[in-house]
Amino acid sequence: MLSVRELKIANKLFSIKKKIRISELSDSLYVSERTIKYDLENIRDFLSRYNIVIHSKKGNGIWVEADDETRKTMLSILESEGSYCDPSMRIQKILMLLLVNKGFITAAALAEQLMVSRNTALKDLRYAGKILADSGLTLHGKKNSGYIIIGDERKLRDFFELHIQKCLSVYDVYQITSRIKSPDPAGKPNIYLSEFFGEYYRITEDIMAKVFNENTITKLQNENILLMIIRLLITLVRVRGGHIIGNTAGFSDIELSTNYLYPYWVLIFEHSKLPVYKDEFHYIAGVCLKNSGEIDIVKLTSALIKEVSEKQGFPYYKDVELYTRLISHLAMSINEDIMANPFNDVLLKKHCKLFQTIREICAAFIQNSRLLLDDSFIAYIVLHFLTSKRTILSAEKVRAVLICATGRGAVKLIKKNIESEVKDIEVVANCSLVETEHTIKEIQPDMLISIFPIEAGIPVVIVNPVPSKENLEAIKETARQLKNIPSVSDDMDGLLSFNNKPQNSEEISQQIILSGLNIYRQLENYPIKKDLEFAFLSHIMLFAHRHWFDKQYEHNRSFQGHEELRKILSNAKIHISDAELDALLKYIE
Numbered sequence: 365m366l367s368v369r370e371l372k373i374a375n376k377l378f379s380i381k382k383k384i385r386i387s388e389l390s391d392s393l394y395v396s397e398r399t400i401k402y403d404l405e406n407i408r409d410f411l412s413r414y415n416i417v418i419h420s421k422k423g424n425g426i427w428v429e430a431d432d433e434t435r436k437t438m439l440s441i442l443e444s445e446g447s448y449c450d451p452s453m454r455i456q457k458i459l460m461l462l463l464v465n466k467g468f469i470t471a472a473a474l475a476e477q478l479m480v481s482r483n484t485a486l487k488d489l490r491y492a493g494k495i496l497a498d499s500g501l502t503l504h505g506k507k508n509s510g511y512i513i514i515g516d517e518r519k520l521r522d523f524f525e526l527h528i529q530k531c532l533s534v535y536d537v538y539q540i541t542s543r544i545k546s547p548d549p550a551g552k553p554n555i556y557l558s559e560f561f562g563e564y565y566r567i568t569e570d571i572m573a574k575v576f577n578e579n580t581i582t583k584l585q586n587e588n589i590l591l592m593i594i595r596l597l598i599t600l601v602r603v604r605g606g607h608i609i610g611n612t613a614g615f616s617d618i619e620l621s622t623n624y625l626y627p628y629w630v631l632i633f634e635h636s637k638l639p640v641y642k643d644e645f646h647y648i649a650g651v652c653l654k655n656s657g658e659i660d661i662v663k664l665t666s667a668l669i670k671e672v673s674e675k676q677g678f679p680y681y682k683d684v685e686l687y688t689r690l691i692s693h694l695a696m697s698i699n700e701d702i703m704a705n706p707f708n709d710v711l712l713k714k715h716c717k718l719f720q721t722i723r724e725i726c727a728a729f730i731q732n733s734r735l736l737l738d739d740s741f742i743a744y745i746v747l748h749f750l751t752s753k754r755t756i757l758s759a760e761k762v763r764a765v766l767i768c769a770t771g772r773g774a775v776k777l778i779k780k781n782i783e784s785e786v787k788d789i790e791v792v793a794n795c796s797l798v799e800t801e802h803t804i805k806e807i808q809p810d811m812l813i814s815i816f817p818i819e820a821g822i823p824v825v826i827v828n829p830v831p832s833k834e835n836l837e838a839i840k841e842t843a844r845q846l847k848n849i850p851s852v853s854d855d856m857d858g859l860l861s862f863n864n865k866p867q868n869s870e871e872i873s874q875q876i877i878l879s880g881l882n883i884y885r886q887l888e889n890y891p892i893k894k895d896l897e898f899a900f901l902s903h904i905m906l907f908a909h910r911h912w913f914d915k916q917y918e919h920n921r922s923f924q925g926h927e928e929l930r931k932i933l934s935n936a937k938i939h940i941s942d943a944e945l946d947a948l949l950k951y952i953e
Contacts, residue, residue: 367406373400378442458485463598499519499522501515517608525594544573544575544576591691592648614639669687676717680749697744716939763790765812788840788844810822823846
């Protein structure tokens with residue numbers, strides 16, 4: 365039997381159709397490369413039963429050669445293996461079974477489906493209950509009846525949307541999309557969702573294949589097909605159990621024509637012998653009803669990711685989980701009272717441009733002024749993007765080539781030092797001085813690390829045969845710049861990021877002085893009252909100190925003066941309170 369970690373490695377090999385490096389597996393599983401190699405020996409023994417070989421090539425990685433059908437079969441076998449030994453996989457199944465079951469389900473029935481003892485099933489149910497409680501839901505147990513989930517219907521569906529997407533493997537997603545693109549999906553679908561939704565999945569797949577067959581790709585390219593299928597399946601099982609969103613109002617013929625997908629969804633419900641409710645279709649389409657009109661959450665989420673990436677010049681779309689987190693957050697926040705965000709002022713001050721960009725994009729979709737005027741609504745979305753940025757930056761590594769006289773001697777020592785000290789670097793190749801031009805052309809690295817001074821069209825860091833502390837810091841700084849992470853020296857006013865402030869007193873003092881001079885530079889063209897020039901400079905420097913430690917002047921009265929000055933400071937990413945602006949204006953003619 366394979367261990368949990370070995371199952372994860374085997375799943376990875378059959379889920380992707382490309383080579384993967386042992387170092388990648390080591391990083392993602394937080395173990396050494398030697399441990400991964402030991403795991404691979406056990407996996408090879410396991411796969412030999414099925415006449416499958418793990419191939420490897422030095423410098424390229426490892427892979428398995430198998431057709432789609434074999435991969436599908438092996439993923440199914442690995443899933444069965446995993447359910448016995450991995451509690452997390454059993455809990456995933458328990459949550460899914462609780463969702464699709466029409467009413468109560470007993471611990472004995474769960475134990476039978478999971479092929480474990482009743483005591484193990486009860487233990488897993490306790491963990492499942494904790495997971496549900498974290499999302500505001502309750503696992504309700506009733507003697508002689510079993511267990512059922514109770515709670516707000518919208519919260520329940522949001523939880524399961526996210527849960528299902530986490531459970532789907534890369535290969536599941538590939539299977540789902542490739543089958544519905546076929547005019548007539550052949551054979552029984554061997555997909556994670558079909559295991560739980562059964563006939564509902566088959567009907568949904570057939571109708572969605574009809575959608576693809578009868579519409580152009582251009583028309584479908586803005587649709588999130590996977591999320592649509594998940595919502596359709598959740599709606600079918602919830603309506604079957606008598607759990608609905610909104611009211612039981614139906615559609616008129618005119619209303620059905622407002623969305624080209626609605627007539628297809630009617631077919632799914634008719635085949636499933638379930639009633640058609642307008643609010644259920646709005647849920648599937650991602651539309652939330654408000655007094656001020658309808659908000660298309662799916663399109664708003666897509667627009668946010670696309671336009672924020674473009675306007676901020678950063679690839680937020682690379683974070684595959686950002687879409688799911690945003691759409692789930694918007695679905696809840698638009699329908700509920702918004703809690704005050706304690707980071708409003710910090711976010712406005714340090715991420716003003718991102719804040720304004722998100723507000724402008726939301727304005728195109730939301731007519732409800734209550735939402736747009738609530739800083740907390742925008743601030744929560746800003747936090748999602750900041751989290752995403754950190755995730756992307758920490759995941760991406762700068763690809764480097766090491767260069768020495770022969771490409772063999774000192775380079776091994778350099779590589780060992782660099783990879784242990786600089787986490788943002790991936791050493792993809794090493795070469796001699798003579799091979800440099802050819803290697804750059806073939807590998808196309810982001811940077812070079814060389815013992816010898818050389819010139820190239822990409823950044824070069826010169827190091828000693830045994831890299832010094834200064835060498836490693838130079839490599840780190842170059843990697844940071846290539847990954848577009850602000851350094852202390854770049855962060856002139858200390859406001860670009862609340863994660864990168866210097867920690868020691870000397871750097872803090874230097875940063876405050878630079879911040880004060882930056883503010884003074886923004887205001888030096890303003891006419892200062894006679895004999896107050898030095899006092900004005902002193903005031904600015906002290907303001908920079910208050911600004912840094914979030915200790916600005918405050919008073920209760922409203923102040924609306926000098927919007928031009930406020931705008932200049934805002935453009936310089938300087939957030940100023942009304943009281944501070946009032947004090948500043950006393951020096952200006």
